[in-house]
Amino acid sequence: MKGNAVVFTQGGPTPVINASWVGIVHGLRESTQVGRIIGALHGIDGILEQDFVDLKAQPAETLEACANSPASVLLSTRRKPDAEDNMRMLDVFRRHEIRFVFGIGGNDTSETLEIINKAAKDADYEIRVFHVPKTIDCDLVLNDHTPGYGSAARFVARAFMGVDLDNACFGGIYVGVCMGRHAGFLTAASAICRSKPSDGPHLVYVPERPIEINSFLEEVCSVYERYGRCVIAVSEGVETSEGMILLESLRGELERDTHGNVQLSGTGALADALIERIRERMAQTYPDESFRGRGDTLGYPQRSYPDQSEIDRSEAYGAGRFAAQMALAGNIDGSVTLKREDTADYRVRFELVELSLVAGKTRTLPDEFINSAGNNVTRAFIDWAMPLVGEMTPRPRIEMQKMAPK
Amino acid sequence: MKGNAVVFTQGGPTPVINASWVGIVHGLRESTQVGRIIGALHGIDGILEQDFVDLKAQPAETLEACANSPASVLLSTRRKPDAEDNMRMLDVFRRHEIRFVFGIGGNDTSETLEIINKAAKDADYEIRVFHVPKTIDCDLVLNDHTPGYGSAARFVARAFMGVDLDNACFGGIYVGVCMGRHAGFLTAASAICRSKPSDGPHLVYVPERPIEINSFLEEVCSVYERYGRCVIAVSEGVETSEGMILLESLRGELERDTHGNVQLSGTGALADALIERIRERMAQTYPDESFRGRGDTLGYPQRSYPDQSEIDRSEAYGAGRFAAQMALAGNIDGSVTLKREDTADYRVRFELVELSLVAGKTRTLPDEFINSAGNNVTRAFIDWAMPLVGEMTPRPRIEMQKMAPK
Numbered sequence: 001m002k003g004n005a006v007v008f009t010q011g012g013p014t015p016v017i018n019a020s021w022v023g024i025v026h027g028l029r030e031s032t033q034v035g036r037i038i039g040a041l042h043g044i045d046g047i048l049e050q051d052f053v054d055l056k057a058q059p060a061e062t063l064e065a066c067a068n069s070p071a072s073v074l075l076s077t078r079r080k081p082d083a084e085d086n087m088r089m090l091d092v093f094r095r096h097e098i099r100f101v102f103g104i105g106g107n108d109t110s111e112t113l114e115i116i117n118k119a120a121k122d123a124d125y126e127i128r129v130f131h132v133p134k135t136i137d138c139d140l141v142l143n144d145h146t147p148g149y150g151s152a153a154r155f156v157a158r159a160f161m162g163v164d165l166d167n168a169c170f171g172g173i174y175v176g177v178c179m180g181r182h183a184g185f186l187t188a189a190s191a192i193c194r195s196k197p198s199d200g201p202h203l204v205y206v207p208e209r210p211i212e213i214n215s216f217l218e219e220v221c222s223v224y225e226r227y228g229r230c231v232i233a234v235s236e237g238v239e240t241s242e243g244m245i246l247l248e249s250l251r252g253e254l255e256r257d258t259h260g261n262v263q264l265s266g267t268g269a270l271a272d273a274l275i276e277r278i279r280e281r282m283a284q285t286y287p288d289e290s291f292r293g294r295g296d297t298l299g300y301p302q303r304s305y306p307d308q309s310e311i312d313r314s315e316a317y318g319a320g321r322f323a324a325q326m327a328l329a330g331n332i333d334g335s336v337t338l339k340r341e342d343t344a345d346y347r348v349r350f351e352l353v354e355l356s357l358v359a360g361k362t363r364t365l366p367d368e369f370i371n372s373a374g375n376n377v378t379r380a381f382i383d384w385a386m387p388l389v390g391e392m393t394p395r396p397r398i399e400m401q402k403m404a405p406k
Numbered sequence: 407m408k409g410n411a412v413v414f415t416q417g418g419p420t421p422v423i424n425a426s427w428v429g430i431v432h433g434l435r436e437s438t439q440v441g442r443i444i445g446a447l448h449g450i451d452g453i454l455e456q457d458f459v460d461l462k463a464q465p466a467e468t469l470e471a472c473a474n475s476p477a478s479v480l481l482s483t484r485r486k487p488d489a490e491d492n493m494r495m496l497d498v499f500r501r502h503e504i505r506f507v508f509g510i511g512g513n514d515t516s517e518t519l520e521i522i523n524k525a526a527k528d529a530d531y532e533i534r535v536f537h538v539p540k541t542i543d544c545d546l547v548l549n550d551h552t553p554g555y556g557s558a559a560r561f562v563a564r565a566f567m568g569v570d571l572d573n574a575c576f577g578g579i580y581v582g583v584c585m586g587r588h589a590g591f592l593t594a595a596s597a598i599c600r601s602k603p604s605d606g607p608h609l610v611y612v613p614e615r616p617i618e619i620n621s622f623l624e625e626v627c628s629v630y631e632r633y634g635r636c637v638i639a640v641s642e643g644v645e646t647s648e649g650m651i652l653l654e655s656l657r658g659e660l661e662r663d664t665h666g667n668v669q670l671s672g673t674g675a676l677a678d679a680l681i682e683r684i685r686e687r688m689a690q691t692y693p694d695e696s697f698r699g700r701g702d703t704l705g706y707p708q709r710s711y712p713d714q715s716e717i718d719r720s721e722a723y724g725a726g727r728f729a730a731q732m733a734l735a736g737n738i739d740g741s742v743t744l745k746r747e748d749t750a751d752y753r754v755r756f757e758l759v760e761l762s763l764v765a766g767k768t769r770t771l772p773d774e775f776i777n778s779a780g781n782n783v784t785r786a787f788i789d790w791a792m793p794l795v796g797e798m799t800p801r802p803r804i805e806m807q808k809m810a811p812k
């Protein structure tokens with residue numbers, strides 16, 4: 001089959017999402033099967049509006065600068081196509097002789113691609129449709145991990161090493177809220193730089209386990225008693241055992257969007273509410289101490305700070321390039337997945353699976369990555385995550401052999 | 407004079423504060439004048455409690471790992487010595503034959519050192535006292551800039567490049583709150599990675615200029631009208647023209663600590679309050695649009711994320727080493743300051759000034775660094791700040807020549 005290709009990015013961007021479209025461009029540009037490589041701006045909105053840029057015409061330095069940079073220069077959307085959108089997209093594909101469609105995104109994007117694919121089949125217009133995975137949440141099924149996770153996890157791991165060293169300077173309690181509505185992979189990454197029990201985060205709460213505010217407060221107090229300080233990582237999406245979002249259970253009913261979702265990112269409310277409750281609890285046990293409590297929400301830098309994990313960038317690029325190779329190889333569609341080889345040295349291979357197997361499904365942290373108390377991660381998690389985040393500065397330690405007082 | 411040396415760090419740590427004590431150790435350790443090099447833990451608390459570690463005994467790799475890492479491994483305190491503390495400290499100096507005292511900190515620390523120095527003079531106990539500057543706020547007088555600022559500014563600059571690229575993906579309004587109670591240097595750094603007028607942050611608010619919520623909202627709306635988005639950097643310490651902290655004017659009276667200071671860091675309240683007001687204002691002009699507003703508080707990663715500016719680390723090290731040389735050179739005390747040479751290539755020299763000239767004084771952003779509207783920084787600021795933040799990944803751009811629709 002011969003024709004043009006269109007590439008788009010969708011959903012929340014990652015620190016390495018550009019590397020994937022650069023991989024696609026590199027994979028397609030030498031082929032005589034593919035004419036133009038079109039970048040649609042703002043995801044499928046760009047297809048609908050024919051808001052197109054020529055990706056083949058980009059100079060090599062541009063491609064390199066993009067692959068090295070966070071967020072998507074092709075921009076994004078959260079739109080899901082309806083029947084009318086599908087008709088319009090097929091019309092655009094025909095006008096531009098588009099036969100190869102590449103969507104870089106999460107499980108919503110694989111769903112979108114499945115819908116486009118079905119609409120094209122129904123209209124008897126032949127296309128090849130590829131989903132290239134990306135998500136900082138690491139929540140795509142059938143993947144060992146997803147491009148974007150390693151760099152976001154690197155940011156969270158390093159940010160927590162820094163705030164933990166900082167917290168040690170004065171003592172007190174620090175709460176850091178991480179992204180992750182349903183999956184705790186990113187919050188779990190807060191623990192990667194620990195090497196001693198006294199290193200924070202001392203407690204890690206993920207959405208896979210219910211949180212009870214009273215046991216939470218007791219756990220915090222008990223760490224504080226031991227170390228004079230406590231650093232806590234919490235997922236924005238943690239819920240009570242009644243299935244209520246923690247923030248809502250602390251603050252009362254929250255605003256919801258048209259899909260019924262509460263806005264969790266882009267607000268510091270959860271960290272503030274937790275610090276308030278910790279402050280009250282600490283005042284009971286230590287009524288005479290002035291207490292230092294600080295809450296941060298790591299926010300959008302988690303998915304956009306320009307500090308890529310090199311292995312993550314190279315896998316994001318590889319996933320795009322693999323999709324391009326598959327597109328040229330024959331009449332196949334699918335979703336690219338990353339499998340970890342069972343070898344001593346870390347290695348991944350790419351595999352194509354049917355779109356329907358990935359579309360709309362959510363993966364969460366496996367049980368063996370969470371401790372039995374549900375307030376920390378296990379060694380198995382650290383071993384799994386370590387190769388994904390790239391090289392890390394070691395945590396500094398001085399010889400603490402104290403000099404004798406005189 | 408011969409004797410032992412004590413080194414301590416005080417106040418909020420920085421990403422390069424360890425490099426300064428490593429510089430002091432390297433500067434002193436070959437001298438026969440200095441016996442032991444003692445690290446006091448938790449600032450002057452460590453002197454009072456004789457909570458000491460042996461810095462000369464640290465292996466070379468430890469010193470290197472510390473110099474490369476954020477936050478202070480010598481820990482910190484905010485305590486100011488009173489008369490009783492001074493007596494106890496002098497007693498400890500005598501017992502440990504301490505003659506050289508090095509405090510790494512901000513203007514509070516130089517004040518503390520001045521107090522210690524005076525107490526020693528009054529007691530006829532000869533010491534040499536040195537203040538080595540550090541502060542991410544860059545608010546020490548007589549300094550072109552202070553060690554610690556370059557790395558914190560690097561984090562803020564890069565975080566804003568990332569969140570701005572991220573914001574461009576979906577559009578909408580993003581508020582990022584930066585540290586800085588009285589000085590806007592760190593917030594101003596948010597603008598360093600901009601290169602086109604459409605690049606964010608589009609508006610920058612610093613404590614040196616009063617902020618009026620209504621003009622603020624009009625400025626935000628006007629940027630949004632032009633670009634479909636707006637990224638805003640705000641200092642945590644911005645005040646209204648009545649001298650009221652902005653957060654207090656939006657939210658009502660806030661808790662204050664025993665010094666009458668409102669806690670500004672470690673809470674997301676200001677970003678949340680601003681987004682709430684922007685949301686209300688946007689609903690007036692765009693009643694039918696669903697509006698995307700996100701607020702982040704960059705928080706403690708600003709001063710502790712392990713992404714040092716190399717020039718900053720080398721200056722932090724140099725400032726410590728210079729203090730050590732001065733201590734060995736003769737009977738002098740003082741505060742190390744950084745002066746920028748008037749040369750084509752960026753270069754600094756260190757100069758010793760009297761402690762009293764730095765102690766307790768606060769420097770703020772010069773007028774020529776703030777635009778006349780008081781809502782942005784000038785080119786002069788960028789030119790001044792650029793050499794301090796180290797090498798930066800350039801902002802990615804693709805050729806946006808649109809393809810013709812068909």
